[in-house]
């Protein structure tokens with residue numbers, strides 16, 4: 473059998489961890505009876521798009537992103553509607569697409585997934601001409617992505633600091649969403665258009681979203697008070713945010729978001745400036761990805777809401793009795809309330 477070719481693209485600034493160990497693991501574990509490979513390191517933002525485009529030209533079979541959703545976005549946009557598949561060794565701070573696809577967070581598991589080589593065909597989205605694979609949107613999360621890009625540091629704590637600092641000062645805006653059934657007006661804190669179900673870090677902004685249904689799940693978060701924050705944050709990690717009374721949901725394959733003024737939007741967590749009217753659409757099955765057939769139980773912990781929550785806010789987990797969990801959750805909620813109300 474002819475060997476397949478892989479190009480690994482490593483983003484040295486994604487996430488917070490060193491990448492040397494991953495390079496060593498690739499060298500040790502990749503199945504050389506199946507694959508020949510080369511490794512490229514990005515030197516600037518946008519470089520991954522160019523490297524991936526060149527790989528496609530050279531009929532490379534798989535381009536593997538060693539990075540987070542921003543790196544995946546840069547690579548994915550060169551791979552759409554080609555025969556070259558995307559692989560992922562998750563290495564970002566959120567890893568939304570990899571988590572949705574059940575690609576192990578552990579690099580060894582991710583390399584074994586590449587060795588298994590199962591290819592799936594997934595949807596992608598386009599907002600204002602820019603492809604996205606995980607989520608895009610306007611409002612508070614776009615605003616945070618802008619702050620985050622400006623902050624000079626990456627990582628979850630930076631993200632969280634930004635989020636907590638800004639969330640109570642942020643003013644909801646009025647939007648109109650034009651969809652296949654008409655136009656609806658909302659005052660909203662954010663509108664998220666989801667191809668994958670989560671932002672990353674198991675924060676499920678659109679828990680019902682599927683990567684293969686040809687549709688996006690749209691989540692509108694209407695204005696809320698500080699008292700709603702604990703239940704919203706709990707439900708975000710419990711995959712039940714769609715049941716919160718501040719949330720409105722819809723599903724469509726194309727919408728136009730009308731806003732009162734031009735401004736920022738985000739695509740896979742990276743900010744961009746756009747006009748008043750933003751067209752968002754889903755393209756069915758435009759990208760091949762390598763992913764496990766089903767969740768790799770070997771590498772997965774059982775679902776634990778408190779674990780996910782504490783992972784997200786960067787605290788140490790956890791004891792396991794129900795009453796302890798209850799107490800810890802209450803403490804976390806109080807802590808968030810306290811921090812938010814100080815701002």
Ligand SMILES: Nc1ncnc2c1ncn2[C@@H]1O[C@H](COP(=O)(O)OP(=O)(O)OP(=O)(O)O)[C@@H](O)[C@H]1O
Pocket residue numbers: 483484485486487488514515516517518519539540541542543544546563564565566567568626627672740741742
């Ligand atoms: N060599 C580089 N120097 C500066 N920026 C880079 C370089 N290579 C890639 N980038 C930029 O880094 C950004 C962040 O990368 P990425 O999103 O993969 O990491 P992350 O933000 O830590 O992870 P996640 O998106 O999963 O939270 C990308 O949008 C990309 O444009």
